Amino acid sequence: MISFQDVSFRYGKEEVLKNLSFQIGEGEIVGIVGPDGAGKSTLLKLLVGLLKPKKGSIKYSESFSSGFVAEHFGLYEDMSIEENLLFYGRLYGLSREEATRRSKQLLKWTKLSPFKDRLAGNLSGGMKRKLAISAAFLHRPSCMILDEPTHGVDPVSRREIWKLIREVKAEGATVIVSTQYLDEVPHCDEVLLLYRGELMKKASPQALIAEFPYAVYRIPDLRHMSLRELQKLKNISHVADAFPRGVDWVFLVSQEEAVHALRDWIREKGLERELERIQPTFEDVFINWMRERGSQR
Numbered sequence: 001m002i003s004f005q006d007v008s009f010r011y012g013k014e015e016v017l018k019n020l021s022f023q024i025g026e027g028e029i030v031g032i033v034g035p036d037g038a039g040k041s042t043l044l045k046l047l048v049g050l051l052k053p054k055k056g057s058i059k060y061s062e063s064f065s066s067g068f069v070a071e072h073f074g075l076y077e078d079m080s081i082e083e084n085l086l087f088y089g090r091l092y093g094l095s096r097e098e099a100t101r102r103s104k105q106l107l108k109w110t111k112l113s114p115f116k117d118r119l120a121g122n123l124s125g126g127m128k129r130k131l132a133i134s135a136a137f138l139h140r141p142s143c144m145i146l147d148e149p150t151h152g153v154d155p156v157s158r159r160e161i162w163k164l165i166r167e168v169k170a171e172g173a174t175v176i177v178s179t180q181y182l183d184e185v186p187h188c189d190e191v192l193l194l195y196r197g198e199l200m201k202k203a204s205p206q207a208l209i210a211e212f213p214y215a216v217y218r219i220p221d222l223r224h225m226s227l228r229e230l231q232k233l234k235n236i237s238h239v240a241d242a243f244p245r246g247v248d249w250v251f252l253v254s255q256e257e258a259v260h261a262l263r264d265w266i267r268e269k270g271l272e273r274e275l276e277r278i279q280p281t282f283e284d285v286f287i288n289w290m291r292e293r294g295s296q297r
């Protein structure tokens, strides 16, 4: 549906996107994931045609049409939810009946129906985002492009926004969504990890986890141990990294013998703890990628 071929972009001298090549298929939820300043917004603006590549090309299938919700999207704050939707319906050239029917459907999905007469200016951040997504999806574009739709909204609204994104996908649309929250990766079918303008990886969340090169272990609740003692665990051979997560400590292990060494340590210290094998998180995957990239330079 969309194909990037060796695309680069710079605002001034500094290149903010570097030689990106990838393809996005139809009907997928594609996450553009990366920290602040990685180039996510710039990539999305290129996708919708608000910016033009300085180098390379972007090709679209004939059926491509887009709905875009920018990070700082615009709603008509002195109009109600319903008036906003009907207004966008007119902008997109829908008939009044079609706009009304479609608005009703979107209000139902977003659970905004009870508030349809409330002014957009008086809505919570999460409700505003849901309204902006609904407005952009009113005319059934083949591709929805959402720039950090969950940024700064509460956890309940975050869940609702992802539910709405799944509804959009269920209607057959492709959704391209940027986020800096790594815990949102499992919502996506495919993820593009972006770091300092480079595409580090494009893969499904399952593949990212499966490719992780370490076994991950945890020792629960080591609050009573001194930090200096715990830091020593990093020196065990084949422990690639050791770090706290909440009250627990987590170990990235490259060879089985490190597991024995960690069990020996637990025994030596007389701790009543088990060494538990756990799944890597997407944060583990991402940090490891950044570390590997750093060490190649």
Ligand SMILES: Nc1ncnc2c1ncn2[C@@H]1O[C@H](COP(=O)(O)OP(=O)(O)OP(=O)(O)O)[C@@H](O)[C@H]1O
Binding pocket: 011, 012, 016, 034, 035, 036, 037, 038, 039, 040, 041, 042, 043, 180
């Ligand atoms: N209009 C602009 N003029 C100059 N530089 C810009 C402009 N917009 C963005 N940049 C720079 O380009 C880089 C990428 O910015 P971009 O907004 O695409 O990143 P991002 O991943 O979306 O991050 P954020 O979540 O902070 O928006 C950053 O270094 C940013 O400062």
